[in-house]
Amino acid sequence: MSQSTSVEKISNKNSHKYNFVDKFKRSGLKPNPLTVETLQVNVTKLCNQTCVHCHVDASPKRKEQLNIDGVNRCIEILKEHPSIKNLDLTGGAPELNPHFDYFVEEAKKLGVHVMVRHNLTVTLDGNPVTGEEKTYLPDFFAEHKVEVISSLPYYQEYFTDKQRGKGVFEKSIESIKMLNSRGFGNGNSELMLNFVYNPAGAYLPPSQEQLEIDFKKELHNKYGITFNKLFAITNIPINRFRTQLLKIGAYEEYMEKLVNAFNPAAAEGIMCRNLISVDHDGKIYDCDFNQQMMNMEVEVDGEPLTIFNFNMEKALKRKIRFGPHCFGCTAGAGSSCGGTISE
Amino acid sequence: MSYYDPSDLKRFAEVGKFSKELMDKFFEYYNSAVGEDGALTKREKSLIALAVAHTEQCPYCIDAYTTQCLESGADPEQMTEAVHVAASMSAGIKLIHALQMQNSLKKKGAL
Numbered sequence: 001m002s003q004s005t006s007v008e009k010i011s012n013k014n015s016h017k018y019n020f021v022d023k024f025k026r027s028g029l030k031p032n033p034l035t036v037e038t039l040q041v042n043v044t045k046l047c048n049q050t051c052v053h054c055h056v057d058a059s060p061k062r063k064e065q066l067n068i069d070g071v072n073r074c075i076e077i078l079k080e081h082p083s084i085k086n087l088d089l090t091g092g093a094p095e096l097n098p099h100f101d102y103f104v105e106e107a108k109k110l111g112v113h114v115m116v117r118h119n120l121t122v123t124l125d126g127n128p129v130t131g132e133e134k135t136y137l138p139d140f141f142a143e144h145k146v147e148v149i150s151s152l153p154y155y156q157e158y159f160t161d162k163q164r165g166k167g168v169f170e171k172s173i174e175s176i177k178m179l180n181s182r183g184f185g186n187g188n189s190e191l192m193l194n195f196v197y198n199p200a201g202a203y204l205p206p207s208q209e210q211l212e213i214d215f216k217k218e219l220h221n222k223y224g225i226t227f228n229k230l231f232a233i234t235n236i237p238i239n240r241f242r243t244q245l246l247k248i249g250a251y252e253e254y255m256e257k258l259v260n261a262f263n264p265a266a267a268e269g270i271m272c273r274n275l276i277s278v279d280h281d282g283k284i285y286d287c288d289f290n291q292q293m294m295n296m297e298v299e300v301d302g303e304p305l306t307i308f309n310f311n312m313e314k315a316l317k318r319k320i321r322f323g324p325h326c327f328g329c330t331a332g333a334g335s336s337c338g339g340t341i342s343e
Numbered sequence: 344m345s346y347y348d349p350s351d352l353k354r355f356a357e358v359g360k361f362s363k364e365l366m367d368k369f370f371e372y373y374n375s376a377v378g379e380d381g382a383l384t385k386r387e388k389s390l391i392a393l394a395v396a397h398t399e400q401c402p403y404c405i406d407a408y409t410t411q412c413l414e415s416g417a418d419p420e421q422m423t424e425a426v427h428v429a430a431s432m433s434a435g436i437k438l439i440h441a442l443q444m445q446n447s448l449k450k451k452g453a454l
């Protein structure tokens with residue numbers, strides 16, 4: 001589905017109406033970073049798909065990618081900081097970065113847990129620019145025991161194709177079957193296959209627990225598919241999704257819904273307190289959402305923090321750069337890259 | 344201009360401006376009957392409520408329960424089926440009254 005909106009960026013201004021920091025503090029919480037357990041790296045904006053809700057504005061036309069120096073620097077950081085337990089590779093379709101395989105292999109050698117935000121269809125579509133085949137991915141993931149986290153908006157075709165493009169559901173099912181046949185999602189704790197649900201429009205996700213039961217039942221009965229966990233995440237009102245909300249006149253209503261559903265328990269567990277996010281230039285952000293917005297780089301002592309001047313002390317000293325979009329992380333049961341924060 | 348204003352939905356509680364205790368009691372009853380999991384799941388209740396919203400032809404409730412259905416994990420297919428249940432019940436209810444008509448025809452010696 002080519003919803004070709006321009007790369008719309010919004011600034012960091014906390015509008016009066018949606019003042020996140022204020023709300024956060026009024027709940028008696030301190031919005032400071034706690035640890036860096038996860039290094040999330042956005043290795044490319046290139047993607048074989050162009051999903052309506054994509055907060056990265058990824059598509060086959062994007063060219064940005066982390067080069068080999070950046071990859072090596074990330075590996076050094078992992079080596080120097082054993083407290084960083086996870087490497088979370090995202091994009092675009094991260095597998096389309098030419099150094100992806102090397103990055104995974106090196107991180108695994110260090111004993112780091114590697115997760116990949118895998119869109120499923122890239123295995124069958126291959127590289128949209130070079131035409132390179134990607135059908136080896138399920139074997140590669142199995143060999144390196146990579147945790148596969150895949151977006152599957154629904155267990156039926158309608159909602160999935162609406163968000164991700166015509167034919168995506170069918171292709172995703174085929175790709176999941178390939179992963180299942182390599183042992184993913186079958187009870188082997190080293191071969192984890194998790195799905196991500198997000199609403200098809202301007203509403204909050206249903207209960208993650210109930211939805212997981214439905215997904216498991218339906219996917220197993222209809223397609224014989226198995227998986228480990230379902231992460232229900234909230235749509236964050238930035239970039240393509242924000243443009244869509246504005247277009248249908250639902251932005252204000254959606255923001256109000258998020259603000260009214262503010263949950264202090266979810267606020268306590270927002271993911272930016274335990275991870276940092278790296279972009280294709282090596283700049284560091286509080287999360288992948290901030291990374292996709294303008295002027296949201298982390299700054300410490302007046303200097304941008306990057307992987308090239310990385311220092312753990314500085315990273316923990318940073319001030320998280322909140323904005324109105326942060327209400328997406330704290331609404332209802334909360335939302336993070338690992339799904340619901342609190343039930 | 345239409346008589347119905349969608350933004351009135353958010354002002355529902357303002358009905359309690361008068362006889363507040365009665366409205367409070369209503370909300371307590373309403374929220375526990377419709378808004379919580381019980382012997383029926385919240386999703387099943389939302390689908391029933393959506394069907395009722397259609398038979399009662401209430402635009403507020405149709406808006407509210409479309410959202411509620413989605414947020415409890417229902418999909419447009421299930422929601423449309425719920426409306427068909429409501430529609431076919433209405434049709435059946437109309438049709439069974441044809442027996443009343445037949446009784447009447449009989450009384451007049453026309454059947």
Ligand code: SF4
Pocket residue numbers: 047048049050051053054055056057058059091092093119164
């Ligand atoms: S598959 Fe993921 S990265 Fe690619 S366009 Fe869709 S949401 Fe964006």
Ligand code: SF4
Pocket residue numbers: 270271272273286287288289290320321322323325326327329
């Ligand atoms: S959007 Fe990013 S910075 Fe804002 S609360 Fe969520 S994780 Fe933290």
